[in-house]
Amino acid sequence: MKQKWLWGISLIGSLLVILGVFGYVQQRQQTRSIYNYTTTPTVFVHGWRGSAYSSNQMIAAIESAHVGRKRLTVTVSPSGQFSYSGYWSNRRKNPLIQVIFTGNRAGEVQYEKWLTILMQQLKKRYGIKTVNIVGHSMGAYAATYYAMNHGNQADVPRLKKLVTIAGPFDGIVGHTEKFHPRDGTTWTDRPNVNHFLEGGQPLIIHPEYLRLERLANHFPKQTKVLNIYGDLKDGSHSDKVVTVVSATSLAHLIKARAASYQTKRVTGPQAEHSRLHEDNPVVDQALLKFLWGKSN
Numbered sequence: 001m002k003q004k005w006l007w008g009i010s011l012i013g014s015l016l017v018i019l020g021v022f023g024y025v026q027q028r029q030q031t032r033s034i035y036n037y038t039t040t041p042t043v044f045v046h047g048w049r050g051s052a053y054s055s056n057q058m059i060a061a062i063e064s065a066h067v068g069r070k071r072l073t074v075t076v077s078p079s080g081q082f083s084y085s086g087y088w089s090n091r092r093k094n095p096l097i098q099v100i101f102t103g104n105r106a107g108e109v110q111y112e113k114w115l116t117i118l119m120q121q122l123k124k125r126y127g128i129k130t131v132n133i134v135g136h137s138m139g140a141y142a143a144t145y146y147a148m149n150h151g152n153q154a155d156v157p158r159l160k161k162l163v164t165i166a167g168p169f170d171g172i173v174g175h176t177e178k179f180h181p182r183d184g185t186t187w188t189d190r191p192n193v194n195h196f197l198e199g200g201q202p203l204i205i206h207p208e209y210l211r212l213e214r215l216a217n218h219f220p221k222q223t224k225v226l227n228i229y230g231d232l233k234d235g236s237h238s239d240k241v242v243t244v245v246s247a248t249s250l251a252h253l254i255k256a257r258a259a260s261y262q263t264k265r266v267t268g269p270q271a272e273h274s275r276l277h278e279d280n281p282v283v284d285q286a287l288l289k290f291l292w293g294k295s296n
Helices: 002-034 053-064 108-126 138-150 207-213 244-248 250-254 281-292
Strands: 042-045 069-076 082-086 095-101 130-136 158-165 224-231 260-267
Touching (some): 042 138, 069 108, 138 158, 158 281, 224 281
Antiparallel strands (some): 069 082
């Protein structure tokens, strides 16, 4: 009797394993019918006062969907020293690279310099030929500035896709206790003050926008862009930190030059500046579809 009971338990266990394997294979087949799998890595760049936490959840969502996996973490010290952790193989599909600036108040101009060095190292050290970039806030600005300033150089990977999330392209809503830099040129925007002219250019040109405008003609022509921005729908027409005008002013700079340009508007409480990259299913799905969807 005991032997029959053990045999029955073993049979049930075997059936569960078979069903589990079958379900996993079926899920993988379904996922592969929706998403592309390539060796192009996607680099995540955080913003002002950001950390690993800034992109942890987005990376976790991509991994949970079985579309990509983090393979490298690159930590940049305030003095510009780069350290790499993880294992890299050019055979891995949809690899993710997380960038952490420990000098996380250095600002977008310094971020861009470090990002340029990183891209040069990725090509030289790992032979990476193409790359995607996802940037949040000042990380989005730095990634755009990098694309214009150095994206066409032969010593960096070709930028295939760029995702900007809450990018402060034409000003950041002022918070006097956080001025950066302390010359009053960055935290100077105000809700419901700026607007677009008939030609699509913002009425008020902040210094950071002018910096990009001077380089706009150098934006890589092969790059596809997704610009994600937030609108709290509270009358401020902003995500609390970046106005809709500032975030969407990117279009005037690159829409005519980029391979494609599309936007994704997030509204309501989920559209708050920090929540755009923290446990936000709308943003997660937009990333998956744009970066790896077969229709993109």
